[in-house]
Amino acid sequence: MPTLTDNQQLPNSSTLPCKADAKRSLFGIDIDNLRMQDAVDTLRQWVGEDEGCRFVVTPNVDHAVLLQENQPLRDAYEDAHMVLADGHPIVWASRLLKQPLPERVAGSELVPALFDSYDQSEELTVFLLGAAPGVAQTAAKNMEAQWPNIKTVGIYSPPMGFEKDDAQCDIILQRISACKPDVVVVGLGAPKQELWVHRHFQSIDAKVALCVGATIDFLAGEKKRAPLWMQKNGLEWMHRMCSEPKRLVKRYAKDAWIFPQLVLKQLSTK
Ligand code: UDP
Numbered sequence: 125m126p127t128l129t130d131n132q133q134l135p136n137s138s139t140l141p142c143k144a145d146a147k148r149s150l151f152g153i154d155i156d157n158l159r160m161q162d163a164v165d166t167l168r169q170w171v172g173e174d175e176g177c178r179f180v181v182t183p184n185v186d187h188a189v190l191l192q193e194n195q196p197l198r199d200a201y202e203d204a205h206m207v208l209a210d211g212h213p214i215v216w217a218s219r220l221l222k223q224p225l226p227e228r229v230a231g232s233e234l235v236p237a238l239f240d241s242y243d244q245s246e247e248l249t250v251f252l253l254g255a256a257p258g259v260a261q262t263a264a265k266n267m268e269a270q271w272p273n274i275k276t277v278g279i280y281s282p283p284m285g286f287e288k289d290d291a292q293c294d295i296i297l298q299r300i301s302a303c304k305p306d307v308v309v310v311g312l313g314a315p316k317q318e319l320w321v322h323r324h325f326q327s328i329d330a331k332v333a334l335c336v337g338a339t340i341d342f343l344a345g346e347k348k349r350a351p352l353w354m355q356k357n358g359l360e361w362m363h364r365m366c367s368e369p370k371r372l373v374k375r376y377a378k379d380a381w382i383f384p385q386l387v388l389k390q391l392s393t394k
Pocket of ligand 1: 253254255256281282283284285311312313314315316336337338339340341
């Protein structure tokens with residue numbers, strides 16, 4: 125199976141229809157200086173082109189912390205075609221560090237915003253990769269009700285450990301190839317989704333792959349987003365932590381300890 129090698133020429137974010145200086149360098153991540161609308165416009169442009177599969181990552185505080193000790197994740201972020209700030213703390217830190225980002229562009233909001241941007245006369249085809257068995261089916265049903273012109277052409281919930289199994293990875297790529305969607309919504313959790321997409325994007329038969337965590341769960345109504353006031357005040361993490369304490373308390377405690385250190389470190393090197 126073709127995978128990325130050092131000497132392969134990568135299309136990169138210079139393909140973004142935005143200014144060449146439009147990157148903000150924060151904690152070792154080059155984040156695109158884009159608003160939600162810019163991101164949606166760019167994705168629509170990519171869907172209309174024939175340039176192979178481009179992929180999008182959406183760093184939040186946890187990713188910024190993970191990436192410090194994870195070179196493969198750092199490589200995935202470097203090669204991503206679009207890097208969007210998914211989290212108010214990232215945007216706040218960008219302003220403190222005089223690398224201002226215009227707004228938060230959360231992956232879970234980008235997907236519905238992209239769907240909303242297509243009017244009834246336009247069709248967009250989508251493949252949902254990830255989430256627990258059955259969840260993507262519910263998401264597809266909800267999507268059909270809300271966006272009849274957005275067609276879910278394929279769904280796959282890979283089994284645990286699939287990423288270490290070449291045969292499983294081939295199955296995923298073949299399933300995507302069989303329906304050639306415009307967009308693959310990848311909801312496998314971080315850093316699994318970024319590492320998998322980075323390893324395979326040149327074999328993904330789609331225009332765009334969006335690494336967007338729990339978005340399929342949100343589309344299915346399986347997980348609930350935080351109330352708007354919490355989202356607006358940067359408290360979505362608290363809502364998620366209360367919904368899944370076992371999984372998230374330890375993670376967020378580590379993030380709360382390390383992330384300010386990353387900000388201070390960058391502040392002191394200015
Ligand atoms: N998931 C999956 N396969 C895996 C691991 C996770 O489909 O091997 C899905 C899981 O069911 C959920 C999503 O990935 O839908 C997790 O997204 P979330 O953003 O909550 O994960 P995080 O990045 O916060 O760990």
